[in-house]
Amino acid sequence: MIRILLAEDDQAMRTYLARALENAGYDVVAVDRGTQALPHLESDSFDLLLSDIVMPEMDGIELAQRCAKIAPATKVMFITGFAAVSLRASREAPQAKVLSKPFHLRDIVLEVQRMFGLSEHAQI
Template sequence: MIRILLAEDDPAMRTYLERALENAGYEVVAVDRGTDAIPCLEQEKFDLLLSDIVMPEMDGIELAQQCARISPATKIMFITGFAAVSLRASREAPQAKVLSKPFHLRDLVLEVQRVFGHSEQAWI
């Protein structure tokens, strides 16, 4: 089973995304900030880091850089509601996919499937 580490500071969005990904068949560990994600990356194996970019203490880009150092095999996907931040992410982490808010949950699941080379599956 694909394991996803979700870092999202907004509690409602975090719950929403966690449920959607679990309903799609992924195992999800959710944290509310980048600094809480680091120990998870050090202690467990994750296939994907799904991170908001704008978060307190450590932004998603810095988290992605730490992830690349700690767990280089972990794929990275960003979610953000800010276009300028999206451009920065594309420049500083070009291997990462950036999904701009607002998005439909189906779009998120499809992007995760694409990251792992899976075809579209019914999940609702």
């Protein structure tokens, strides 16, 4: 089963994303900031870090850079509502996928499936 570490500071968005991904068959650990995600990256194994970019204490880009050192095999996908931040993410973490808000919950599930080479109809 694919394991996802979700870092999103907006509680409603975090709840919706976690629920959509869990309903699609993924194992999700959700935290509300980058500094809370680090201990999970250090102690557990995740296939994907799904992170908002703008968060308190540590932004998603710094979190992704730390993740690359701690768990280099973990894929990274950013979610953001800010176009300028999206450009910065593309420049500073070029291997990461950036999904701009607003998006439909189905879109994020489809993007995760694409990252792992799963077809839209695959059993996850």
